[in-house]
Structure formats: C-alpha cells, structure tokens
Amino acid sequence: MKTKYDVWIRDNVAKSYGTCADVTETMAAEFPELSRVRGHYYCPIWGERAHWWLVDPDGAIVDPTGSQFPSNGIGEYVPWNEGDPEPTGKCPNCNGYVYDGSTCCGERCHAEYVAFCLSERQPWITELKE
Numbered sequence: 001m002k003t004k005y006d007v008w009i010r011d012n013v014a015k016s017y018g019t020c021a022d023v024t025e026t027m028a029a030e031f032p033e034l035s036r037v038r039g040h041y042y043c044p045i046w047g048e049r050a051h052w053w054l055v056d057p058d059g060a061i062v063d064p065t066g067s068q069f070p071s072n073g074i075g076e077y078v079p080w081n082e083g084d085p086e087p088t089g090k091c092p093n094c095n096g097y098v099y100d101g102s103t104c105c106g107e108r109c110h111a112e113y114v115a116f117c118l119s120e121r122q123p124w125i126t127e128l129k130e
Helices: 004-012 022-028 107-121 123-129
Strands: 035-043 047-055 076-079 087-090 097-099
Touching: 022 035, 022 076, 076 123
Parallel strands: none
Antiparallel strands: 035 047, 035 076, 087 097
C-alpha cells in the first residue's frame, strides 16, 4: 500500500544521490509531522554514509532518497549524537574519520601513509615499511 509519503517521493524526487539534506528539508516543509534526522546510514553494500532522513510521528523512517543506495534503504539508520565531535575528513591510510582538520587519524596511520607515499616515489625507501 502506497502512503502519501511514497506518492510524494515518486512525484517529487527525480535525483536522489547526494540530495538527502535538500530533499528532506523540502519534504518536511510539505509534511510538518515529519522530523528531519541527521546521521549515518549503514548500507550493507557500500558501508557507512553520512545521511539525512525523516521520521514520522510513530517513529517509522521515511527516506525520500533511500533509492540512492544499492540496498534501497534496508540498512541501518543511526542518528547523529549532537554532542559527538564533528569529523572533518577521512584518513587516507585507513579511511577512518579524522577531526580538527587533521590529515590522518593518528600517529601510526600518519607514519604508514608517509612511508607509502615515499615508497611510491623512492624505491630505496621500502625498508622503512618493515
């Protein structure tokens, strides 16, 4: 059974990839009973992604851009805890989050990444990896 939300999504969401913040804002204006939620979506295929979605008064998730994921929104939605530090990027070595404008997530990843970068340009540096 199609809900009024499903009908709105079908009629109003042409492009979903990368538009979750804008689309949820527009949909929440149309349906004031929906609450916007910022957090992370854990796609079983792509992994963790920053994301916006909506929640209806009964607590059910309404994701107007869920179709952007290969899993079509059947993964796990985890709301952002506003008290947590805000990531500023991802570590080029391990792909973990970095904070406060850092390049790498820690000293070990930084050393490994520098060694990797140097070894790509300098064949003699390979002994540093060991």
